[in-house]
Structures are given as structure tokens and as C-alpha cells.
Amino acid sequence: xxxxxxxxxxxxxxxxxxxxxxxxxxxxxxxxxxxxxxxxxxxxxxxxxxxxxxxxxxxxxxxxxxxxxxxxxxxxxxxxxxxxxxxxxxxxxxxxxxxxxxxxxxxxxxxxxxxxxxxxxxxxxxxxxxxxxxxxxxxxxxxxxxxxxxxxxxxxxxxxxxxxxxxxxxxxxxxxxxxxxxxxxxxxxxxxxxxxxxxxxxxxxxxxxxxxxxxxxxxxxx
Numbered sequence: 001x002x003x004x005x006x007x008x009x010x011x012x013x014x015x016x017x018x019x020x021x022x023x024x025x026x027x028x029x030x031x032x033x034x035x036x037x038x039x040x041x042x043x044x045x046x047x048x049x050x051x052x053x054x055x056x057x058x059x060x061x062x063x064x065x066x067x068x069x070x071x072x073x074x075x076x077x078x079x080x081x082x083x084x085x086x087x088x089x090x091x092x093x094x095x096x097x098x099x100x101x102x103x104x105x106x107x108x109x110x111x112x113x114x115x116x117x118x119x120x121x122x123x124x125x126x127x128x129x130x131x132x133x134x135x136x137x138x139x140x141x142x143x144x145x146x147x148x149x150x151x152x153x154x155x156x157x158x159x160x161x162x163x164x165x166x167x168x169x170x171x172x173x174x175x176x177x178x179x180x181x182x183x184x185x186x187x188x189x190x191x192x193x194x195x196x197x198x199x200x201x202x203x204x205x206x207x208x209x210x211x212x213x214x215x216x217x218x219x220x221x222x
Contacts, residue, residue, distance in 0.1 A: 036052065036053070036054045036222045037053040037054055037055055037221065037222060038051075038052075038053050038219060038220065038221045038222065039051070039053075039219070039220045039222075040217055040218070040219045040220075041217065041218050042178075042193045042195075042215060042216070042217040042218075043215050043216060043217075044193065044194075044195060044213035044214060044215030045074075045213055045214060045215060046073065046074060046075070046211075046213040047071050047072060047073050047074055047213065048071065048072050048074070049069060049070070049071035049072075050068075050069070050070055050071075051067070051068075051069050052066075052067065052068045052069075053065070053066070053067050054066045054067075060090075061089055061090040062087070062088070062089055062090075063087075063088045063090075063096075064085065064086065064087055064088070065084075065085070065086040065088065066083070066084070066085050066086075067083060067084050067086075068081075068082075068083040069081075069082045069083065070082075080105055081103070081104070081105050081106075082102075082103070082104050082105075083102070083103050084100055084101065084102045084103070085100070085101045086098050086099070086100045087099045087100075088115070091114075094116055094117050095114065095115070095116045096114065096115050096116075097112075097113075097114055098111075098112065098113050098115050098128060098130060099111075099112055100112065100113070100130055109132055109133075109134055110132070110133040110134065111130040111131060111132050111133060111140070112130060112131065112133060113128060113129045113130030113131060114128070115127065115128035115129075116128075122147055122148050122149040122150075123145070123146070123147050124145075124146045124148075125144070125145050125146075126142075126143070126144045127141070127142065127143045127144075128141075128142045129141045129142075136168075137168075138166050138167060138168040138173060139166070139167045139168075140164065140165070140166050140167075141163075141164070141165050141167070142162070142163070142164045143162070143163045144160070144161070144162045144163075145160065145161050145162075146158075146159070146160040147159040147160070148184060151183075154185060154186055155183055155184065155185055156183070156184040157183065157184075158180060158181070158182045158183055158184045158189050158191060158219075159180070159181050160178075160179075160180040160181075161177060161178070161179050161180075162177070162178040163175065163176070163177050164176050170201075171201040172198070172200065172201050173199070173200075174198070174199050175197070175198045176195060176196065176197045176198075177195070177196040178193070178195050179193065179194045179195070179196070180192075180193055180217055180219075182217070184219075187220060187221050187222070188218070188219065188220055189217075189218070189219035189220075189221070190217065190218045190219065191216065191217060192214070192215075192216060192217075193214070193215045193216055193217040194212060194213065194214045195212065195213045195215075196210075196211070197209075197210070197211045197212070197213075198210050
């Protein structure tokens with residue numbers, strides 16, 4: 001008889017296998033080689049994080065997107081891992097249906113949702129909303145707003161905020177805002193970085209927490 005612990009272990013292993021299979025299948029089927037979109041190294045007073053994004057077009061309507069964000073906590077020395085694999089199907093101009101697998105420090109969570117993106121001049125906006133398909137589902141909303149006006153032929157201002165918020169039936173679970181302000185020089189970006197984090201329905205009360213971590217970042221786009 002399989003115990004609850006063994007069953008959970010089987011589910012975690014199955015999730016990892018499914019994630020790997022989805023990733024490999026997507027990259028093998030892509031008509032064009034998969035490429036890294038960007039790589040960011042951010043270091044703050046509390047941790048250092050590498051943020052890697054890569055994508056490939058499978059067909060005109062089907063695509064795959066991969067993101068990995070390993071980080072190390074300076075105080076404890078622990079390395080935390082977060083990653084995701086998105087399979088996207090274009091529904092209409094700039095709007096996609098999304099099937100997602102998130103993996104967080106060994107656990108795998110299937111999710112589904114929709115994403116959209118738009119731009120006007122030097123301003124661009126991207127948003128993805130997904131809901132978990134596991135036994136304890138929650139809604140996750142990621143919104144990214146960027147402003148990159150040209151300063152000279154090769155230099156642009158880089159101003160960006162990325163907000164991620166998790167919400168359950170009981171209210172707000174967790175949010176983070178990643179603030180970036182600096183310069184873009186051709187395919188390189190650098191500047192100041194600050195990450196804000198809120199936990200719970202009342203982050204500044206005894207039932208939650210609020211923290212911030214100032215630092216710097218270096219970005220390479222491909």
C-alpha cells in the first residue's frame with residue numbers, strides 16, 4: 001500500500017519528468033533554433049539572482065517560453081530555485097492562451113491562463129494571469145511595464161517594474177515588485193535595482209511582512 005508521503009513523492013517526480021519532457025519536446029520541434037532572450041544578474045543587500053529567459057516558435061501560433069531564476073540568500077547561504085515552462089497558443093493579435101508548469105524548489109505546479117502584450121512608442125506592457133490546477137489553486141498575475149526612450153544613437157533609458165501577485169480565496173498571499181532604473185547600451189543594460197516583497201493580507205501587521213532589498217543589476221539581451 002502506497003503511503004501519503006510516497007504518493008506525494010511520486011507526484012513530484014512525475015511533475016519533474018513532465019516538465020523535462022515538455023521542454024525537450026518543445027525545443028526539438030521548433031522550426032527555428034531556441035534562443036536565449038535575456039540574462040540578468042541582480043545583486044542586493046540580501047541575495048543574488050540570475051534571471052534567464054529563452055523562447056522558441058514551434059509554429060506560427062504555437063510557442064514555448066522558459067524562465068529560470070536561481071538565487072542565493074547571503075544570510076543563510078541557501079540556494080532557492082524557481083522556473084517555468086509555458087506553452088502558448090495565439091488566439092488573436094497579441095493575446096495567447098497559456099499552459100504552464102512552474103517548478104519551485106523541487107515541487108511542480110501545473111497552471112493555465114492567458115497573456116497579452118501591447119506597446120505605444122517607448123512604453124510597453126505585458127500581463128499574464130494564470131490559475132493553479134492543483135488541489136490548492138491560487139491566481140497569479142504578473143504585470144511588466146517598461147519605458148525605454150532613446151537618449152542617443154546607442155543609449156536608451158531603462159525604466160521597468162515587474163509585479164507578481166498571488167491571490168487565493170483567503171485573500172492576498174504574496175507579492176513582489178522588481179524595480180529597475182538604468183541605461184541600455186546596445187544589447188547591455190545596467191543600473192539600480194530594488195525588490196519589494198509583501199506577504200499576507202496586511203503586510204505591515206503581525207499577520208504579514210514587508211521587506212525591500214536595494215542593489216544593482218546587469219542585463220544582457222540577445
